[in-house]
Amino acid sequence: MKPMTKNMWREIAANKGRFIAIILIILLGTLIFVGVKATGPGLNDALDTTVKTQHLSDVQLFSTTGFTQKDVKTAEKVNGAQAEISKFKYVTGGKNEDVVVLYGYQSSANQNQLKLRSGHLPHGADQIVLDERAKQDYGYRLGDTYRFNRQANLKQRTYQIVGFVDSPRYIDYSTRGSANVGDGTVRYFAYLQPQQLNLPTATVLSVRFQPLQGVNSFSNDYQRAVAKKVRALKAVFKLRAKERNQQLSANVKRAFAPQQQRLTQARKQLVQMKQIAGNSSVLQQQQKALTENQTKLNAALQQATAKTRTTYTWQIREDLPGFTSFGDTSDRIAAIANVFPVFFFLIAALITFTTITRMVEEARRQIGTFKALGYTKWVIARNYLSYALMAGLIGAILCSAIGNVTLPRLVISMYHMTIPLTASVPVMWAVIALAVAFSLLATVGAAVIVVWRELAEKPADLMRPRAPKSAKRILMERITPLWHRLSFNQKVSYRNLFRYKSRMWMTIIGIAGGTALILTGFGLNDSISSTATQQYGQIFHYSATVSLAHDDQSQKATRVLNQSDHYSGASKVNLTTGKVKAHANQIGDVNLVTPKNQQQFKKYVTLSCSLKQNGVVICQKIASQLDVKAGDKVSFTASNGQHANLKVTAVTPNYMGVFAYMSPAAYRHAFNQALTVNTLFVKLTSQSSQQQNQLARQLLKHGGALGTSFASDQKTTVKTMSSSMNVIVLIMILLSGVLSFVVLYNLTNINISERIRELSTVKVLGFFDNEVTMYVSRENMLLTVFGIILGYGAGWGLLSFILNQATTSQVVFPVIIRWPGYVVATLLMVAFTLIVMWVTHQKLKHVDMVEALKEN
Incomplete structure (x- = not known):
């Protein structure tokens, strides 16, 4: 092994703590940068994979006159379209007269396939499968008898529950849409044999486009492609609507033809009778009755013909219950990922830059010795650049892989408790490359700047210690009454603080950054969860x-x-x-x-x-x-x-x-x-939920209402939205705390290593161990207080910026950080300072004063 390489490994072995600290800081910065950036796309990809596995249709079409196989052929005229028709309707039933969206189960269906959670799919005429939500929230069990209301107009009213399923039509556990029956809010869905629905025709046409299955459902490309396909479908169905109207109108006329024939025949007979017997009062009564019957028949015919008018309603994936809100959640995480991890990473990079800078500056004599021995600048520089490169790459590559896989899967697993997502996390190569580049900039970049600066000096200058900074009076010394009241130790601490300004600002920035990150984490949770409370407490006062x-x-x-x-x-x-x-x-x-x-x-x-x-x-x-x-x-x-x-x-x-x-x-x-x-x-x-449902039913039935929406439902939706963010927020708070501790510990170690001769001198002069520790820790405590106060403002500003980025088309988040967030952030930073003080105390107790004072 070459001498320079040996020297590098000895440097790492002699300063394991510093090398590990650099790796840890880069590791934490990379972990949250890559992990959170991958979570939003990971959620989208997971849902996209899930709905494609279960063949969710791209477009659903509803008609006022139903569908036939001719409509299937019409839809399939559009390039790449695969169409299916099925039956569905809204009914009420169950223990609490719940609103249910009821579908006809077709085992041969290729679209909107069910995922069985327990039991089996319905094979018999008396069997029914329910939404998994009916089991979790409404207490239904396998083998129970499910009873529908008479108004449901089914072949029979009671069915046996044989299974619980999930459907790609309903991906958000908290909502199942709305209906025009019952209380207007769909509670869950169910599937029966199609003939049990007692419908003359199919009521929904599902269309799936094979070319679109390779495009992510949340991408702009998919939205544009679907919009284009819908336009093409509308064009072919415009002609189909006219054809359907003519067909149904002809059917209605045929249905009324016998009655019209009878009336026509009766009118002819009446005319003959008038010619024979004259216009008697009896015949006049018959004439009047015939006229009334003709009027009624015309009105009935007109009414029946009006019902044959075909009107279509179009629905794409983003119109499905919960699909848009899920996309909004992933967008919010992506918006947070554009700000929070970047701020987090900048703090990590700044501290790493400082650490590498201090490390190279400490090696001045070593660099001078190598230069005097004839080593070239590149060979000397390579020693320190390799050290920095190794620390940066280990931290960046290791945690890029961990962050890309673990954090998104952790969040997806939390969703898995309510939505059975198929975990699918894309490899964020661009983000990983960016993280590695930032890491190397913070490590290798710092090493390049400092080493080149040191190598510019002569060997003799490098082998001599750098001239200490000249002492200057600080501002506090000029305030004579205050300065005279300070003890000697306090005066020393204040002088050191203001003498080494770069060290002071690094510590303040590190503590302020950690405090801001922790506060932002708490603030995200407080702000998102308080959205409904603010809306229905301060602005809306109705229920x-x-x-x-x-x-x-x-x-x-x-x-x-x-x-x-x-x-x-x-x-x-x-x-x-x-x-x-x-x-x-x-x-x-x-x-x-x-x-x-x-x-x-x-x-x-x-x-x-x-x-x-x-x-x-x-x-x-x-x-x-x-x-x-x-x-x-x-x-x-x-x-x-x-x-x-x-x-x-x-x-x-x-x-x-x-x-x-x-x-x-x-x-x-x-x-x-x-x-x-x-x-x-x-x-x-x-009101209780049951009382609200009862009131909504009465308003729909007797109050001329189209529907009733309750503030409590809105609050529940926001609560669900907030809970979906809890994992991300918790991870950010924990990692922010760890980063804050590592930063504080690292900066304190740098401080001690730079001042080891000074501290040894103080010990030689007779200071006790506690006094020596306080000699350094007093500065840390002051800087911690300033850093925490500065962090309060930085945290509020960072939270405001993130929430502004995270707003959606329908939601604006209030900026709120409740007092527990401030308390926890403050206590954590104080606790970290105390822990570092204790570690410093143990280290200073065992300082070899003679060796330290012998150093140049």
């Missing part, structure tokens, strides 16, 4: 929203509500959905709310200002998305085609949904029509 089937039918709904003991009031509003445009930008799904009574409305919704006679108040999401403020103009286009140009009078806070508000006068002025009530904001006292 439910009732959508009315017809305008100004609020009296029927109010009568039903008055029968409830929990009802305490309602605000009548007009709720119009549309899109808002400004500055060539657009935001959709905007809810324009216009109250009938402004004074009453203030008790239900808190806005930043009162509604004016003209203009509109918009939420902060619209303002940020369209880059508008008070005084600017926006264009609102309702879903029914109504259009108005509106002046923004104010921007109001809002966290869930996209809302805009107008006064009744402003509504009349903008749309040139009177306000009609189509929604009720309802206040209710605390």
Whole structure:
């Protein structure tokens, strides 16, 4: 082994702690950088693999007149399309009259295949399989008898539960969609033999495109490709709708033909009788009866013909219950991954840079000796560059592999408890390459800069110790009353702090960075979980929203509500959905709310200002998305085609949904029509889930309601969304804590190694071990306090930036860090400081003072 190589290995052996510390810091930075960056794509790939394994359809088509095999052939005219028809309908049944989406099970089906959790699939006419959610949340078991309501109109009412399954149509465990029966909220799905549904035709057409199965469902390429396929399907089904209408219309006419024939024949007979007997009163009565029957027949024919009008409803994957929210979750993680790990990694890189710099500077005499012995600059430099390269590569490559595999799989496994995902984590080669590049920049880059700087000096200068910094009076010395009250040890500590500013700032940055990272982790959890609380506590003060089937039918709904003991009031509003445009930008799904009574409305919704006679108040999401403020103009286009140009009078806070508000006068002025009530904001006292379902059923049945949504359901959705982030947040908090400890320990070690002669001198002068430890630790304690305070501000700023990146089309997160986050972050940093103090104390007790003082 060459002398230079031997020297490198001896250097590593003599300073194992420093070498391991460099690896650990790089390892932690790389682990969270690569791991969190891979988690968002990992979740998307896992779900994409799952739904493709179970052959989820790309497009689902619903028709008002059903489907036949001719429709299958029509769909398959589009290039690459594979189509299937099946039966489904919404019914009520079970222990609590739950709303169930009921499908006909086809063993030969190639799309939307079920995944069996327990039991077996339905083979007999009296067998049923239920959603796994029915088992977990509603207590159904294999062998139980399941009973449907009479209104379900099935072949029979009772079935035996033979299995529990998962369906790729329902990937989010917390939601199963909505329906127009029962309380309006689907609780779970079920499958029976198709003939048991008692439907004349199939009710859903599923289309899957083979060329799209190699494209990720969450990618922009897939969205564009599906949109193109839907346009092609709409084109062929436009012609099919006309053909279907003609066919059904002809069937209706044929069905009514016998009745029309009888009426025609009766009319002819009546005419003959009039010719024979004259226009008697009896014949006049018969004439009147015939006319009435003809009128009724015409009305029945017209009504039946109207039902033959074919209307299609299109649904793609992102319209499925929970599909978009799952994508939003992975997008949020990806947004966090764009900020948090980068900040984390920069702290790690900064400390690594400092460590390598100190290591090379300590080797000045060694570098001078090698240079004097005739070694070239490259050979000398290679010794230290290899050391830095080895530490950087070990930390970066090892944890790139671990981070890419472990963190995403850990998060996916947490989802696996509710959604059976197939673990599929892509290898993030670009991210890994970036992490390795940053790691080598922090290690090898530091070594290159310092070694080249040292090699520029002459051997004689290098072999002499560097001249110490000249002492200067610090600011505190100039404050004479304060300085005189300090002890000798305190004066020494303050002088050292301000004398070595780079060391001071490195420690403060390390502690502030660790505190900020821990606070950000807690803040992410607090902010996401508080979204619904803020929305339904500070802004919305109602418990439910009732959508009315017809305008100004609020009296029927109010009568039903008055029968409830929990009802305490309602605000009548007009709720119009549309899109808002400004500055060539657009935001959709905007809810324009216009109250009938402004004074009453203030008790239900808190806005930043009162509604004016003209203009509109918009939420902060619209303002940020369209880059508008008070005084600017926006264009609102309702879903029914109504259009108005509106002046923004104010921007109001809002966290869930996209809302805009107008006064009744402003509504009349903008749309040139009177306000009609189509929604009720309802206040209710605390209700159980069963009581809410009962009230929703009554409103749907007797209150002229289209549906009822409860604030508690929104809170549950946000709670589920928050829990899906818990793993990531916990990992970030833990790794931030470990990084903070390693950084503090490493900086303290550097501090001691640089000042070992100074500390030995203090010991020789008679200082006790505790006093020597405090000689160094007093500085650490002061820097810890400053670092923690600075970390509070940095943590708040970092959290704000991350949450701004993580906002979705429907959710804006409030920036909240609750007091436990501050307490835990502070206690952790204090605990780390105390641990480092104890380790330092043990080390200083065993310092060889003679050897230390002999060093140059």
